[in-house]
Amino acid sequence: MVPGERIGLRALEPSEAERLWRWNQDPDVMRWMKDGHPQSLAQVRTRLEGRPPNAYGDVLFGIEVLDDAELIGLVRLRDAEPERGCAELDIYLGEKEYWGRGHATDAVRTVCRYGFGKMRLHKISLTVVTENHSAHHVYRKVGFVEEGRLRQVFRRDGEWYDMFTMGLLEGELRA
Ligand SMILES: CC(C)(COP(=O)(O)OP(=O)(O)OC[C@H]1O[C@@H](n2cnc3c(N)ncnc32)[C@H](O)[C@@H]1OP(=O)(O)O)[C@@H](O)C(=O)NCCC(=O)NCCS
Numbered sequence: 001m002v003p004g005e006r007i008g009l010r011a012l013e014p015s016e017a018e019r020l021w022r023w024n025q026d027p028d029v030m031r032w033m034k035d036g037h038p039q040s041l042a043q044v045r046t047r048l049e050g051r052p053p054n055a056y057g058d059v060l061f062g063i064e065v066l067d068d069a070e071l072i073g074l075v076r077l078r079d080a081e082p083e084r085g086c087a088e089l090d091i092y093l094g095e096k097e098y099w100g101r102g103h104a105t106d107a108v109r110t111v112c113r114y115g116f117g118k119m120r121l122h123k124i125s126l127t128v129v130t131e132n133h134s135a136h137h138v139y140r141k142v143g144f145v146e147e148g149r150l151r152q153v154f155r156r157d158g159e160w161y162d163m164f165t166m167g168l169l170e171g172e173l174r175a
Helices: 014-024 041-049 101-117 133-140
Strands: 009-012 057-066 071-081 086-094 125-128 145-156 157-171
Touching: 009 101, 014 041, 014 071, 057 101, 071 101, 086 101, 101 125, 101 133, 101 145, 125 145, 133 157
Parallel strands: 086 125
Antiparallel strands: 009 057, 057 071, 071 086, 125 157, 145 157
């Protein structure tokens, strides 16, 4: 367990596939996420069971609330290469009743600390749809800055949306 203040980060168990599958069915959770094609519960379970162990290039954590040990979301550092010292961050909280309580802010800070400390990354990057105001707010709050705007690269319900690319350098993480 990698502890934050109110959440901890930990590896996922294959038995948690049903929860992940349920989150992926929720249009509110998936609204600003790239969702791909629908997957059955059996497919999600197979994917989770066959997932290689966490390694430098792909670290996936479950976000667990410290108070009640509930798994509420996922956070991931992917595509890291030691030569470049950079990784991409993704996060989502599937349990909506936990939104707005600071858990995502805590999880982003905790995974960034892990990336800069344990993985010795120099930079963490991400993309976020410009209309995803709460996620954008969380990223800015912990120190990410906009580095560019990708025009009309995300489509939802027939509309095209822009995305910000954002970056956080070692030493820029705000407590
Ligand atoms: C985006 C998400 C991770 C935020 O999680 P969360 O636990 O609600 O985040 P926090 O409670 O830590 O912080 C939310 C912040 O956004 C702010 N916020 C909420 N709605 C907002 C809005 N419309 N405009 C601006 N800020 C907003 C809150 O006030 C809070 O800031 P504060 O702590 O300074 O008051 C969560 O809603 C989620 O998983 N959504 C679905 C998946 C997703 O969009 N992932 C991100 C993809 S880039």
